[in-house]
Amino acid sequence: MNIFLNDYNDLCHEKVFAKLQEVNAKGNIGYGNDEYTQKAKELIKSDFENDDLQIEFLAGGTIANIIAISANLLPYEGIIAASSGHIVGHETGSIEATGHRVELIETKDGKLSKELLVNRLKDFTDEYHIVPKLVYISQTTELGTVYSYEELKDIYETCLEYGMYLYIDGARMAVGLAASDLEVYDLPDLCDIFTMGATKNGALYGEALVVVEDELKQNLRNFMRQRGSVMAKGFVTGAEFIALFEDGLYYELGKIAYDMSVYLAEELKKANVVFNQVPVSNQIFIELSDKNIEKLKENNAFEIQPLDDENKVVRFVTSYRTTKEEIDSLVEDIRSLEA
Amino acid sequence: MNIFLNDYNDLCHEKVFAKLQEVNAKGNIGYGNDEYTQKAKELIKSDFENDDLQIEFLAGGTIANIIAISANLLPYEGIIAASSGHIVGHETGSIEATGHRVELIETKDGKLSKELLVNRLKDFTDEYHIVPKLVYISQTTELGTVYSYEELKDIYETCLEYGMYLYIDGARMAVGLAASDLEVYDLPDLCDIFTMGATKNGALYGEALVVVEDELKQNLRNFMRQRGSVMAKGFVTGAEFIALFEDGLYYELGKIAYDMSVYLAEELKKANVVFNQVPVSNQIFIELSDKNIEKLKENNAFEIQPLDDENKVVRFVTSYRTTKEEIDSLVEDIRSLEA
């Protein structure tokens, strides 16, 4: 079976696993106050060339979004997001459950822009609307698209101008860095808070939350406790992030996943598939008939999304575990489908 | 250093770690729909001799409490708990943050009883009070005390009589079973929902939530998703729980922790310490002067709680990693303190 299902079907990278074996068998300090967590935070700050950042480790993407988005919102404040955003369609109303409304912007490619934001903000001038306070975007987006440095700069400047926070959901940030002109040290200049996801990039579990803006650091730990997101054995997560950041493994794995996606995209183009989105990162969306999907499933694992009565959108995801052999085998299977 | 700090300072048990290495390197199904999770659930149900239970795995104790307590409460419904309960004093208002009030009962030993409950319920007859709907207890309690079968039976019958759910927080259930006359298969008869904690009993992380009452099963997974508590790589947790339940390791580790606590209590009695609570499980509380505490800290790790101007309560916790040598060394240090 060729695995293009998602980027979290692996156990974890070998170096991450090996690092866990180095943790003291007993006597570790709880709740992230241990030496491993401390070292992991320093490694990450060093990559950002910024010692003022607050780093926290969280178990998964949804809780990371909840913490990052709602920690500092007053009850009448709301969020702005693309209607295709992950928090809109895949998290069971997790943000609304914190009491805050998510105001949507329709987009073609899943990406917000200065223009889209400025236009939408005109809707919130009256007291019978929420006060927009945080803009949610993700790198890469739910549609596999990618923001450039200039695009993020424009968005962040708009946020600053309107007194809003910018949060970048980096569940796939490792690929987002490989697929864009962003350098990792650019990130703290381009937003107020962001995540560096590891669940989808080699960890057993874990997302690093990076807080740039001082207002968002205040009592963040209390809020994390309140939402049940502080792990008792924080040293486990700490050790994982040491493995990922002490020798650049995090970036390396993101690069492999991206390179594999480039190869896959090229081969799919040669096979004349119909792309649903222009392929630019490790999520590639093509359109196939229901019949062909059934056939392709025999030997390949992937996700399916609705399209129309006879066709569906098929998503192929590459990861650091993806091999050229899997890609060649998948594309061969696609070539053998009936038109 | 002798470690009596807590029961979550270890990495994890060797068998748990070994089991992780057996997980497929890739191709695992996400969000707990994998074979490991499935097998772990079956093992646990088998121990309960009950196939109707719903089992879910959660990352930690606070999120397990949030999920277990608030999934099925209407906005005007509230919780009853001992004022010493873990959700009252250690979770940063996590339950109130779900919108529900926790109504307190003062106790001497951290344990609720039928009598205490019935008496407190008299306060909630008017429309200007919340409607009590869930009783929270823990086995063992925050004060290290333990419920017997008969005590739980009385409490649960009271809950049923008053139309309330009973939730048992089992963060330390493994010791709770070793320290009481309860058999594991008794648990589903004695409450509506409970946890079997593993973070404090050999896992890297993880609590098993066990749902007995059908009403509480409805759409529970949606609620878990909403609160960010479904792990993408659920198969990791699944593998951990296979290791803990396939050969009774879970109970074995709880037994060791308990046996060590019995030995520690006996030795402390011989040393004529002042107990703050009668020692019956793996949390033992004694009273010491500030001066003696400082001296004892040199060679022993433990937690301290306030008492009065010159004395504090010291908590010693044993775990499956505790050795007789550590206990002997600790007690020797205590014997050498000035009166």
Place this chain on the structure above:
Amino acid sequence: MNIFLNDYNDLCHEKVFAKLQEVNAKGNIGYGNDEYTQKAKELIKSDFENDDLQIEFLAGGTIANIIAISANLLPYEGIIAASSGHIVGHETGSIEATGHRVELIETKDGKLSKELLVNRLKDFTDEYHIVPKLVYISQTTELGTVYSYEELKDIYETCLEYGMYLYIDGARMAVGLAASDLEVYDLPDLCDIFTMGATKNGALYGEALVVVEDELKQNLRNFMRQRGSVMAKGFVTGAEFIALFEDGLYYELGKIAYDMSVYLAEELKKANVVFNQVPVSNQIFIELSDKNIEKLKENNAFEIQPLDDENKVVRFVTSYRTTKEEIDSLVEDIRSLEA
């Protein structure tokens, strides 16, 4: 100045005011347990020919919507509404502030239908979506359109089939009855809960909440207390509703408002205005240029909504206080505008 601003710019109807003067100067029972409230409830139940209804009086429309919608929702349950619905665009995220997501349906005329509902419900089959539990509609709608008996019947049957509650926001129910083929006694057969608004129909303030479904009656008073919506001097509201319902005044005022709107619509048609919505109730929407709006404002009061760069939508609202003279004067002013 001709007043077409809204239907709540009047003090109250003379009979309502007179009834207040009849209330005991002192010694009245608080919180709605008084004789006036009791009598008002009986009058309303009598009109519905249904003694099983629970009636509660609330101060205004937004709090009535909050109470009716969220009293009985579990945290992962959500609401379905037209994207033009009042709770969507005019209440500052009041429903999301209760923790529940509002899932939208796009409509042409502000009205939901069985077909629209069934189609939208296909989106909620996975655990990463909320569970739809309540459908929100209003009679009349935010766009001035009106549901017929058959349309409501179809919607309610769909709700019952899918296990959802149907709530009808009746802020303008008096006009909604005059403008449709509905009889007041039909209402309890067509939904689970609804309001009979009086703020916009002759009261100083006040909405009657009518609960049909037994599940929604449970502890409703506790929830009302919790949200600060039980008036200490409930007897004031009780007296108002006696005035409105003892001689059919409620229906009479709705009929006048509706008849005036029919006359206004006819006169506007003769004047060849561009209607933004087909006029069928007491909110009439036409399109005018910015320049003409400025001119019209000199002698007429109305609300303005955005349309395009050079034109806006103008809303004229009639009420029981509207006179034919005002309508004639308004239409004359419109006729004198430049094309």
Place this chain on the structure above:
Amino acid sequence: MNIFLNDYNDLCHEKVFAKLQEVNAKGNIGYGNDEYTQKAKELIKSDFENDDLQIEFLAGGTIANIIAISANLLPYEGIIAASSGHIVGHETGSIEATGHRVELIETKDGKLSKELLVNRLKDFTDEYHIVPKLVYISQTTELGTVYSYEELKDIYETCLEYGMYLYIDGARMAVGLAASDLEVYDLPDLCDIFTMGATKNGALYGEALVVVEDELKQNLRNFMRQRGSVMAKGFVTGAEFIALFEDGLYYELGKIAYDMSVYLAEELKKANVVFNQVPVSNQIFIELSDKNIEKLKENNAFEIQPLDDENKVVRFVTSYRTTKEEIDSLVEDIRSLEA
């Protein structure tokens, strides 16, 4: 029947009623943007000799408390209150329903103090506790006691020192002013936000919320809208407050209620009753046997609270409607009870 039931059993004061009749029959601006509301706000600001205050009118005491307390709290912030406080025992968990925990202080007389606060604040130093952000007190308290100028000054200075807001619930502020050494213009110097209750002092309904601290003014109207607390016909409330504040009626009615309570307390002392609290304002609490209570109820209306197996606490409340005749009659009935 002598009425000592409460201070909200009257319709309203005649001057309030007369003022309503002066409101324009139609054409009034909605949602508090009208001329009456504007004038009422100016009258109140003038009494406070402070033009920077923000005044808002709310329908009742519970919604006023919800708005005043939770508008500006972040999710991990909490409230400190006396355990006898109104928000603790009489509002169905209304504050917890906003997601915030209320931390309690036990008191003898219902009054907080600098000493009690400073001592309690020691409990909130860890990340597993909420961050205390607002102190709730009321003038007069739930036990009828009254804060002096110096006591309030001490409490407010403590709040400022610890970075907490002070909110004074003034549901009975008119009596609180009459019963203390406070001048009305002192209030903005002694807290961040407070209410001037009118429901219990001559209005049909209505509380004035007075905001001193600028941080608490931000977007307060959005929050009020979100919680359904902005009345569509705000001009009704505006007119009421004009009547209450244009000639000092508000203070006059509070003075009458207070003077009546002084007379009642003196007469009760002469009758040798057992006071449950030292009588200092218009709520007077005495202890009576169940048997005597039954007898006293025949001719007198009052509230009863639990005490012990054979006795209860009886509350007598005076208002501007209380007469000396009623007091004399009540005391005569008490004298005639068996010892």
